Amino acid sequence: MWPSKPRRSSKIPRSQERVVILGASGGMGRSLALKYAQEGARVCVFARRELELSQVAEECRAAAPKTKTNSAGERVLVVRGDFTVVEDMVNLRSKVQDAWGGLDTLIVNAGVPTFRPFCELSGLEVRGRTFTPTEPDAEAVKRAVQVVDEVTRINYLGPVVSAATFIPTLTSSMAPAIVLMASLAAVLPAPTLSLYVGSKAAALGFYQSLAIEHPWITFTAVLPSTVRGEQFFDNAADGGKVRGQDPESYGLSCDEVVRGVLDGVDKGKTTLWLPSRGRTAFFLYWLFPGFITKIARKRYGYPAAD
Numbered sequence: 162m163w164p165s166k167p168r169r170s171s172k173i174p175r176s177q178e179r180v181v182i183l184g185a186s187g188g189m190g191r192s193l194a195l196k197y198a199q200e201g202a203r204v205c206v207f208a209r210r211e212l213e214l215s216q217v218a219e220e221c222r223a224a225a226p227k228t229k230t231n232s233a234g235e236r237v238l239v240v241r242g243d244f245t246v247v248e249d250m251v252n253l254r255s256k257v258q259d260a261w262g263g264l265d266t267l268i269v270n271a272g273v274p275t276f277r278p279f280c281e282l283s284g285l286e287v288r289g290r291t292f293t294p295t296e297p298d299a300e301a302v303k304r305a306v307q308v309v310d311e312v313t314r315i316n317y318l319g320p321v322v323s324a325a326t327f328i329p330t331l332t333s334s335m336a337p338a339i340v341l342m343a344s345l346a347a348v349l350p351a352p353t354l355s356l357y358v359g360s361k362a363a364a365l366g367f368y369q370s371l372a373i374e375h376p377w378i379t380f381t382a383v384l385p386s387t388v389r390g391e392q393f394f395d396n397a398a399d400g401g402k403v404r405g406q407d408p409e410s411y412g413l414s415c416d417e418v419v420r421g422v423l424d425g426v427d428k429g430k431t432t433l434w435l436p437s438r439g440r441t442a443f444f445l446y447w448l449f450p451g452f453i454t455k456i457a458r459k460r461y462g463y464p465a466a467d
C-alpha cells in the first residue's frame with residue numbers, strides 16, 4: 162500500500178491559515194468564506210458589490226471563534242474590486258500583506274455563465290440547418306464577439322491576473338495552495354454553454370500548466386456539476402436563461418461543494434469532481450461520445466440529431 166500524503170492541516174492548522182476568496186459576495190464564495198471563518202482561519206473576502214461583500218464579512222465575523230490574541234476584525238478583511246483589473250488585485254495584495262504578512266490559500270472562485278446557443282448571439286434564428294437571416298452581417302458578428310470578450314475577461318483573464326498577482330505572495334506559506342473553481346463544463350461540452358465551456362477550459366488548462374511550473378504550490382481544480390444558486394443563473398454574460406430542468410431542483414448545494422473543497426484541499430487533491438460521477442461522465446464522453454452527446458441534447462431541449 163502507498164503511504165498516504167500528510168494532510169495540509171498538519172502543516173498549517175486552520176487557526177493560522179490565511180485565505181483570500183475572489184468572488185465572495187454570494188454563492189459558493191460566500192459559503193466558502195463562512196466555513197473558513199467558522200473554522201478559525203483568517204479570511205479576506207473580495208468581489209465588486211460593496212454591500213453584499215460587507216454583509217458576508219459581518220457573517221464571517223459573527224461565525225468566527227473568539228480568540229484572545231486577534232480580534233475578529235483583524236481576522237476578516239474586506240476588499241472591494243474586480244479580479245480582472247490589475248490595480249484592484251495589486252491593492253488587494255497590499256492589504257493582505259499589510260494585515261497578515263503573506264498568504265496560504267488563494268481561492269479563485271469568481272465566474273459567469275453563458276446560456277444562449279452560440280449563433281443566437283449574432284442574431285440568427287436557427288432551425289436545424291436553416292438560419293434566418295441566412296448569414297450574420299459584420300455588426301451581428303461583432304455583437305457576438307462582445308459577449309466573447311466579456312465572458313473571456315471574467316472566466317479566463319480574471320484567473321490569469323489572479324495568478325500573476327499572487328503566486329509570489331504564496332512563498333510566505335508553509336503549505337501554499339491555489340484553488341480554481343472551474344466546472345465540469347471545463348472538460349465536458351454542453352449545448353448552449355459553448356462560451357462558458359471554452360472560457361472555463363482555458364482557465365483550467367492554464368492553471369494545470371502553472372501547477373507543473375510551480376510544484377511547491379498545491380493547485381486544486383474544482384469541477385462541480387450544477388450548483389444551486391439564483392445569482393449565477395440570473396447573471397449570464399449573454400443575458401440567456403438556463404434551458405431544461407430547473408437547477409434548484411437537482412443541483413448540489415453550496416455547502417456540499419464547500420465540504421468537498423475543504424477536504425480535497427486538505428488532502429492535496431489535484432482535481433475534485435463534485436459529485437464524483439462527473440469523472441465517469443468525462444471518461445464516457447471520450448469512450449462513447451455519441452452516447453453522452455445524445456443525453457446532452459435531450460437534457461438541453463434539442464431534438465435528436467439526424
Ligand SMILES: NC(=O)c1ccc[n+]([C@@H]2O[C@H](COP(=O)([O-])OP(=O)(O)OC[C@H]3O[C@@H](n4cnc5c(N)ncnc54)[C@H](OP(=O)(O)O)[C@@H]3O)[C@@H](O)[C@H]2O)c1
Pocket residue numbers: 183184185186187188189190207208209210211213242243244245270271272273274315319342343344345384385386387388389390392393394396412
Ligand atoms: N453555479 C453553478 O452551477 C456552477 C457550477 C460549476 C462551476 N461554477 C463556478 O463556480 C464559481 C462560483 O459560482 P456561483 O454559482 O457561486 O456564482 P455566483 O453566485 O454568481 O457568484 C459569483 C461570485 O463571483 C463574483 N464576481 C463575478 N465577477 C467578478 C469580478 N469580475 N471580480 C470580482 N468578483 C467577481 C460575484 O460578485 P460580484 O458580482 O459582487 O463581483 C460573486 O461573488 C464560478 O466560477 C462558476 O463558474 C458554478
